[in-house]
Amino acid sequence: MAIHRLLAFILLMISCNFYFSQDVTIKDDKVLLDGKQILKAEKINAAQYSFFSMKDDEEVLLYKYMDNETPRYVSDDYFILNFLTEKTKIESTDMAKIANFMNSKKGMEKLVRWLLKERVINHDGELNSERVAVFKDKYDENITERTLR
Template identity: 85%
Template structure:
């Protein structure tokens, strides 16, 4: 019983340690109340994220319906890491989906990028981790789609 209690406390402790509250409010991306990025909602399908250091746009998120708005099975999203010149295209919408609330979806995106260590706790990009992230999640949709 003692080992089970210890394991339970360890799991709870790790969960609390790694859980981070990400919110987007008034064009500010907040991590546990501290601003790490600036955000701009361009429209329902596009968001831009800016560095706190020099106000440079570092990430552009775009949702693509593949010119078939009523057919969602071919939809995907693009993460364009502008300063690193790396583009990632993925159909795994569950990673960022939040029904009819793009702000909540972008908060989920930031949590995912933090978990993958693409963005650190100061909102800075990690170029090496972006390469790993691309290897894990990029589906190269544009290059393999005939138009």
């Protein structure tokens, strides 16, 4: 009897996970959330992506990958999320949040999922100023300011 309850509980948890998971894809320069376009995306080069608002076509987020001028030494690499409309820059070495084996499109899809999960952007692709500030407090490492050049 306990096994049946445990199995029912596990199935319930799995079904809730599928229900609340969001399908984020980038296709033809469109960021789609469950099939609905929420942002426009532009791949600038292998290390940069821009995201634009659907409302006024304004650039809201710029992603940059920085190799810290040491291409063969990856331990000092980091990424920058520049929330342009909020005038907020976040630098982080936590590559696990966005890494996806050099496929930048899949990495950017993972980035959008992360921003949705943290409620930095809503389901309409709009930035939440308060959540951007919280996101900065949680993840910003101020790499540029503490690096000697």
